Amino acid sequence: IAGITQAPTSQILAAGRRMTLRCTQDMRHNAMYWYRQDLGLGLRLIHYSNTAGTTGKGEVPDGYSVSRANTDDFPLTLASAVPSQTSVYFCASSVLAGYNEQFFGPGTRLTVL
């Protein structure tokens, strides 16, 4: 059982380029999330999806977009990357959105130059 997989593991990107981070879960969880982790700031929620076909904005959504075409996949897109988006990105999922344990993927380390 893989749980949550993320790709790529790491990426260096030129500013202004478009980038999609991939996330796939095999646990049939309804809810999925994207976080960024920055030193001294902990994890901050970017976008979430309570169920396939729906998405919502988290604490820091600007510059990012998501889609949820099916239960398993939840890609995060940076339309035009900027250096402040340099971070470690974690995808997570939970059975449901409320009072439920979140399971995190291994993360993607993104550097925008």
Add this chain to the structure above:
Amino acid sequence: QQQVKQSPQSLIVQKGGIPIINCAYENTAFDYFPWYQQFPGKGPALLIAIRPDVSEKKEGRFTISFNKSAKQFSLHIMDSQPGDSATYFCAASRGNNNDMRFGAGTRLTVKP
């Protein structure tokens, strides 16, 4: 502005010691307080969580103490081991993962 303040930033204890990590929050609507453990190069994993209807919850060597009036909660690790060396994050939400707010993290080192 961080809605959940966590301290200390880092902590070093000897094996067998009892590290204590503290968190404070402002939003009285928060009613779910999980702690996550993260090893280097890995994603966070849920360690233990508490709701405000109890003042303490214990799971193995890990205990959460919760003080609703002070809006504070803390993690205690009994008989700490080198394998507990990791970064610990407290978090709080209004019972919905969609608004989970994390503390900045505490890097714990347990020396043999």
